[in-house]
Amino acid sequence: xxxxxxxxxxxxxxxxxxxxxxxxxxxxLTPGDPLISYYGERVEKMSPEERERAEERLGLNSSVSNQxxxxxxxxxxxxxxxxxxxxxxxxxxxxxxxxxxxxxxxIGFLFIFGGSLLLGILCxxxxxxxxxxxxxxxxxxxxxxxxxxLSLILILIFAVNLxxxxxxxxxxxxxxxxxxDRILHLILPMTVxxxxxxxxxxxxxxxxxxxxVRTDYVLLAKAKGLKKRRIMFRHCLRNTFPSYLSIMAVSVxxxxxxxxIVETVFSYPGLGxxxxxxxxxxxxxxxxxxxxxxxxxxxxxxxxxxxxxERIDPRIKSENMGKAPEGIGL
Amino acid sequence: xxxLLEVKNLSVSFSTSSGEVQAVRNVSFSLKAGEVLAVVGxxxxxxxxxxxSIMKLLPSNAKIKQGSITVNGADITAYRERDMCRLRGKLFxxxxxxxxxxxxxxxxxxxxxxxxxxxxxxxISKTGLRDRVMQLMDxxxxxxxxxxxxxxxxxxxxxxxxxxxxxxxxxxxxxILFADEPTTALDVTIQAQxxxxxxxxxxxxxxxxxxxxxxxxVVAGVADRVAVMYAGxxxxxxxxxxxxxxxxxxxxxxxxxxxxxxSKGQDTLYTIPGMPPTLVNPPKGDVFACRNxxxxxxxxxxxxxxxxxxxxxxxxxxxxxxxxPKVVSPVGGIKV
Numbered sequence: 001x002x003x004x005x006x007x008x009x010x011x012x013x014x015x016x017x018x019x020x021x022x023x024x025x026x027x028x029l030t031p032g033d034p035l036i037s038y039y040g041e042r043v044e045k046m047s048p049e050e051r052e053r054a055e056e057r058l059g060l061n062s063s064v065s066n067q068x069x070x071x072x073x074x075x076x077x078x079x080x081x082x083x084x085x086x087x088x089x090x091x092x093x094x095x096x097x098x099x100x101x102x103x104x105x106x107i108g109f110l111f112i113f114g115g116s117l118l119l120g121i122l123c124x125x126x127x128x129x130x131x132x133x134x135x136x137x138x139x140x141x142x143x144x145x146x147x148x149x150l151s152l153i154l155i156l157i158f159a160v161n162l163x164x165x166x167x168x169x170x171x172x173x174x175x176x177x178x179x180x181d182r183i184l185h186l187i188l189p190m191t192v193x194x195x196x197x198x199x200x201x202x203x204x205x206x207x208x209x210x211x212x213v214r215t216d217y218v219l220l221a222k223a224k225g226l227k228k229r230r231i232m233f234r235h236c237l238r239n240t241f242p243s244y245l246s247i248m249a250v251s252v253x254x255x256x257x258x259x260x261i262v263e264t265v266f267s268y269p270g271l272g273x274x275x276x277x278x279x280x281x282x283x284x285x286x287x288x289x290x291x292x293x294x295x296x297x298x299x300x301x302x303x304x305x306x307x308x309x310e311r312i313d314p315r316i317k318s319e320n321m322g323k324a325p326e327g328i329g330l
Numbered sequence: 331x332x333x334l335l336e337v338k339n340l341s342v343s344f345s346t347s348s349g350e351v352q353a354v355r356n357v358s359f360s361l362k363a364g365e366v367l368a369v370v371g372x373x374x375x376x377x378x379x380x381x382x383s384i385m386k387l388l389p390s391n392a393k394i395k396q397g398s399i400t401v402n403g404a405d406i407t408a409y410r411e412r413d414m415c416r417l418r419g420k421l422f423x424x425x426x427x428x429x430x431x432x433x434x435x436x437x438x439x440x441x442x443x444x445x446x447x448x449x450x451x452x453x454i455s456k457t458g459l460r461d462r463v464m465q466l467m468d469x470x471x472x473x474x475x476x477x478x479x480x481x482x483x484x485x486x487x488x489x490x491x492x493x494x495x496x497x498x499x500x501x502x503x504x505x506i507l508f509a510d511e512p513t514t515a516l517d518v519t520i521q522a523q524x525x526x527x528x529x530x531x532x533x534x535x536x537x538x539x540x541x542x543x544x545x546x547x548v549v550a551g552v553a554d555r556v557a558v559m560y561a562g563x564x565x566x567x568x569x570x571x572x573x574x575x576x577x578x579x580x581x582x583x584x585x586x587x588x589x590x591x592x593s594k595g596q597d598t599l600y601t602i603p604g605m606p607p608t609l610v611n612p613p614k615g616d617v618f619a620c621r622n623x624x625x626x627x628x629x630x631x632x633x634x635x636x637x638x639x640x641x642x643x644x645x646x647x648x649x650x651x652x653x654x655p656k657v658v659s660p661v662g663g664i665k666v
Contacts, residue, residue, distance in 0.1 A: 220426060
C-alpha cells in the first residue's frame, strides 16, 4: 500500500515537472511583450536601455533554458515569483481569488452531481417513454448552446431587461458583504455552469444504468420476483455507482475548466479570469502557477477516481490484492 | 388432476428492424403439478422465448399475439408487470442458461438468495433468513454454506454458480420451475452433476418443471413428458416413453439419430441437413419440409395439423394421415 502510494506520488511529481517544462517554453515562445503587463502604457515610450534594465529586473534577459532553471530552483524553495500585473507574490494573488472559484465550481459540481444522477435515473426508469425522450431532447438542445452565448442571453434577460439579478462580479461594490448579495451574484454564473454540464452526465448515467438493466442478472432478479424499484436501486444503480463516481472525479477539472469561461463572461473574480488575463498579457509567473495547479488537479482527480473505484468495487479490490481465489470446483 | 399450467394457441412475435419475428407460433401444452416436461429442439426454435413469455420476462419489443396462459386456474395472459411481480418467485421461477452472467457480480451470493427468500416471506427474522439461506444452499449442494454465503459470485465456479442460481429459483418455493438450458453452458462432467441435482430436487420438492434443452440425451433422465419444438411450433408431444420408443415426427427421428449413440461404429455422426429457418417469413406448408427426407407433396402446400397417436401423444406430420405411405421409423426405439 505504502509502496504504491509512493509510486503514485513520484508519478505525480514527474508529470508536473514535464508539464512545467512544456508550459514554460510555450508561454515564452508565443509572441507578446511581458513588460506591458508590468509597466503598462509606459513600455511604448521606453528607450532600448530602459527596456534592457527592465528585462533584467524581471529576469527576462537570459536564455529561456536559463530562465527555466532559475524558476525551477526558486520553485523548489517555494518561491513562485511575483505577478507582473499585480506586483504581488503569485500565491497571494491566487489566494485572494481561489475561494470564489471554489464556491462557483464546488457548489456547481454538487448540483451537477446530484442533478445528473436524478435526471439519469428518471430517464432510465422511463426508458423510451415520454419523460426520457423529453429530458434527452432538452439535454441535446441545451448542450449545443455555447456557454458564453447562454451567459450573454441570461444577462440580457435577467440583468438588463428584468433587472432582477446583477450581471457581473461577486459582490455589489460599496455594499457590506452579505450572504444574500453573494447568492444573487452566483445565480446566473451557476446556472450556466450547471446547465452546460448537467445533461452530459445525466445521459451518461442513463446509459450506464440501462447497460445494467440489459444484463442477465437483472433477468434473474426479475424472475425471483423483485420489484422494479428494488432491481433499479439495489442492483443496477449500485453497480453503476463505481463507474459514476470515477467519471465524476475525472469531471472535476472539466467542470472547473467550464467555470473559467463563465467567470470571464461574468467578470467573476475567480481563477478563470486570472488565468485568461495571465495568458493574454504574458504574466509568466502567474500563468505557470495556475497551469501547474490545474494540471495537478487533473492528475489528482484521476488518481482519486481510480482509488474510489478500487475501494467500492469488490471485483477490482480482490484483483489488486491478488486474493481472488480460483473458483473452487464442485 | 387439474392442470397447473395450461398454454393454449400461444403466439409470440418480436418486432425487429427486419420485420416481425414469429418466435412462438400457435403453441399449446399443459403441465400437471409435480410433472417434468422437457422441451427439445435446435437453437432458435423458440424454446427459451416460450418460457420467458409465460413468465413475461421478454424485452418490450416482444408481444403475445394470440392465445392464453392459465396458471393455477387464473388466466394471466393480460397480466401487467405489477401483477406478474406477485407471481414470480412464488408461483414460478426460472433457472437461466449462463450461470456466469446470471448473478449480480457485486453482491454476495448469500444476499442474492436472501432477497429471493424475502420475496416470499417479507417478515422473516434475521436469523430465520440466514437459516433459510443456509438450508437452500445445502439443498443445492453447496458445501460450507455459512462461509460461502459471504462470498461473491467471482469466488464461485460455473457449476457452483448454477447451484446458486437454483437456490435463488427455489427460494420462494415455486410450484413451477422453468429451467432454460441449465446445463448448456457448463462442461460435461458438471452437466451430469447439475442434472442429478435437478432430479434430486425434483424428487424432494416435487416442483413441476419445464426443462428446456437441445440435447435429447439430457431429456431421457429427467422428463415425464417431452415436447419437441421446431421453428416456434410444437411438432410432437407425448410421454417420455412414447417419444423415445414410438416417435412419429421425422424431426424427432432426426434429433434422435443425431445422438452419438446412434452412430456407433460409423465414421461420421448423423446430422439433420440444413438449419432451422428464420422466423421472419416462415415458408408455406410444413416449415420442416425442406429438411425432411420423408417430405410429401402436401408438406409444401399445407401445414399439418396435430394428429392424435394416443391420448397423450400427438405429432404434426402428414405421415400420420391415413392416405400417407407407411414409413418405418429409422430409430425404432432407444432404451431409456
